[in-house]
Amino acid sequence: MNNFALCPLQRGYTPEVANNLLEQALAGGFARQRIQFVNNVHTVTASVMLDEKIKQQYFWAFWRSHQTNPRPFLWRLIVDDTEMTTYVCQFVAGSLRVNERDGKVYSVSFGLRLKPNHTDKGFDETIIGLWESGDPRKLLNLLEKLVNEDLPDALGSL
Structure with missing residues (x-):
C-alpha cells in the first residue's frame, strides 16, 4: 500500500468524523438513536502546498496512479486523536481542486474517505x-x- 508523502496544510483541513448512528427526531425530548453502521468512514477535505517542482511532480504522479488504478493508500492526519495518526485513505472521485496560483506555487485540495483507527474501549x-x-x-x-x-x-x- 502506498504512503502519501506530502504533509497536509492545517488551513482548509476539515475532517468530518464518522457517524455510526441513525437518528429519528421526536415531537418532544431527545431523538431516538440506534447504531446503524459499523465501521463508517471519516471524510476529510485536505489541501497540500505544491511549492516546489519536485512536490508538484510527485503529487500529480501519485494522483494519476490512483486514478488509473483506484486503491487505498496510507496518510498521516489528525482526525479524532491528539496527534498525527496513519489512516487508510481513498480519494473521493471528482473532488480535486487546484487552488489559486501564486506564480509557480499553488495548492490543491481534495476529498478523502478514511478508515477509522479504533482505540481500545x-x-x-x-x-x-x-x-x-x-x-x-x-x-x-x-x-x-x-x-x-x-x-x-x-x-x-x-
Whole structure:
C-alpha cells in the first residue's frame, strides 16, 4: 500500500468524523438513536502546498496512479486523536481542486474517505473515569512521580 508523502496544510483541513448512528427526531425530548453502521468512514477535505517542482511532480504522479488504478493508500492526519495518526485513505472521485496560483506555487485540495483507527474501549473508559473523578492532571502527576521518582528509589541499584 502506498504512503502519501506530502504533509497536509492545517488551513482548509476539515475532517468530518464518522457517524455510526441513525437518528429519528421526536415531537418532544431527545431523538431516538440506534447504531446503524459499523465501521463508517471519516471524510476529510485536505489541501497540500505544491511549492516546489519536485512536490508538484510527485503529487500529480501519485494522483494519476490512483486514478488509473483506484486503491487505498496510507496518510498521516489528525482526525479524532491528539496527534498525527496513519489512516487508510481513498480519494473521493471528482473532488480535486487546484487552488489559486501564486506564480509557480499553488495548492490543491481534495476529498478523502478514511478508515477509522479504533482505540481500545478500555482506554477510552479510563480517560472518561479520570475526568469524572476530578482533575485528571493531579492523578497523572501522581503517576509520573511514581514511575520517575518512587520506582527508581525503590529499585535502588538493581
